[in-house]
Amino acid sequence: MNYLKSVTLAASLLTGSAALAADSLPDAIAAPGETVVLSVHAEGAQVYECKAVADGKLAWSFxxxxxxxxxxxxxxxxxxxxxxxxxVDGSAVTGRAIGNAPGATTSDIAWLKLEVISRRGNGVLSGATTVQRINTSGGQLAGACDKAGLLKSAPYSADYVFLRKG
Incomplete structure (x- = not known):
């Protein structure tokens, strides 16, 4: 996908042109007119739990x-x-997903656009209105689960871009 290279460049900038980032992203997660306040890289895991699904079979649930x-x-x-x-400056946000686009491969979790629904503290994140999760790698869990309540994690990395309107 051509937009991946542009997004990687845009996301690596701590500050920069929101227009460049918006023009490079799939429409479902773009944030035209918003300004980047912080861009960070994340390394971690997506944790899943083995649960019964609608048909009574067990499946991994995020x-x-x-x-x-x-x-x-x-x-x-x-x-x-x-x-x-x-x-680390004490500011924090909570988000709610409002858009998504597929990751580059089936092993990669989706790219997301999240609306900030609450804020805490004062600092760099206190003015954020939107969060984008882009450039994902890994995070999808494959395979069957055979015991309800089991937890399993899938390593992932992503870039998170925090934006504000105006």
Whole structure:
């Protein structure tokens, strides 16, 4: 996909042209007119739980993410269930998915656009209105589960771009 190269470049910038990022992303997760406030890389795991599904069979169900947020080689925060993102400056946001696009391969979790639904603290994330999860690698869990309640994780990485309107 051609947009992957452009997005990788755009996401690697801590600040930059939101128009470049918006023009490079699939429409479902683009945020035209919004400005990047922070871009970080995440390394972590997507945690799944073995649960009964509608037909009574067991299947892996997404439970929560657990990830370290990194910028310029330094840990700058964490990402966890909610979904929540916390920055070391004390600011934090919770989001709700409002758009998605497939990852580059079937092993990669989807790219997401999330609307910020709550904020805590003062700092770089306090003005964020949108979060994009892009450049995903891994995170999909394959294989059968045979015991309800079992937990299993799938390593993943992604870039998270925090944006604000205006």
């Amino acid at each position: 439970r929560e993410p657990i990830a370290t947020l990194i910028a310029e080689g330094k840990t700058v925060g964490r990402h966890y269930a909610g979904p929540n993102w916390e920055n």
